[in-house]
Amino acid sequence: MNLPYRPIALGLIAVAFSALLFQRAQAGGSHYFAPVNDAVVKEECGSCHLAFPPSMLPASSWQRMMADLKNHFGDDASVDAATAAHITDYLVANAGDTGGRRYGDKLLRGSSTTKAPLRITELSRWLREHREVPAWEWQHKDVRSKANCVACHAAAERGYYDD
């Protein structure tokens, strides 16, 4: 019997490699935050800005935010009661200290989960990751706001924040 060793070995390496990649994606790599995969949340929370991944804030933050959508950072983001309940359930279930813990750990480390911070861009970990971004970059006309993640992280809609 003459086994084709080389192809088998190459195949094994390929399998091992993709398993590694898969594991990284599963564990969240270090820059992956599962994007919103609920159509209602995407529609209602993704028109004015990126639909932020629920794992970037703790459950208490989402509860606090959803309780006053009429005064949402100066905007009226209110929706009817049934829609609000649906969105709250989704955000709370996938928050950084509940279902989305394996992603959220990276941004929530060092932040209190009970103080219900409303801004991702004020978490101490987020500030640290961005301390080297120069002021002119934040003011660039294509950026406009710190909350405009997509301007700098081109793959943010898909959950990646590593470029």
Place this chain on the structure above:
Amino acid sequence: MSNRNTEEAIMNARKNRLLLAVTLALARVTAVAAPRDDLLAGYAAAAKKTDPAFAGFSATRGEAFHRNSFAGGKAATPTCTSCHAKDPRTAGQTPAGKAIDPLAVSVSPGRYTDPAKVEKWFKRNCNEVLGRECTPQEKGDWLSFMLSQ
């Protein structure tokens, strides 16, 4: 004889299928147009109630409204074009930097087919820009402009 009959049957089946396809296509077009017509009809009825002299909507007035600057709303967003593009066939951008698809139906055929969505944004955006809700006349004019583009 059976050959001729079969041929005729096939021809008839073809004609029927064509007819069905045309009907379905038409039905699809009206299904998209209907919510827009209903919206306009609703605004017209409401406008008539407040103004007996109401004489229909004008896309030209809607265009002027779209570009006008108002003083009653937020200082940062005095006009519809603070977020939407002046030319409704091109994309706009929110203050938080997110792109907004064009408003003209010729470029965004899916627009204005969900009345609840249209009303939700009229309410939010008119408050933002004018500091009050838009009147039925203003909504109808504006919508007529977007439908004409």
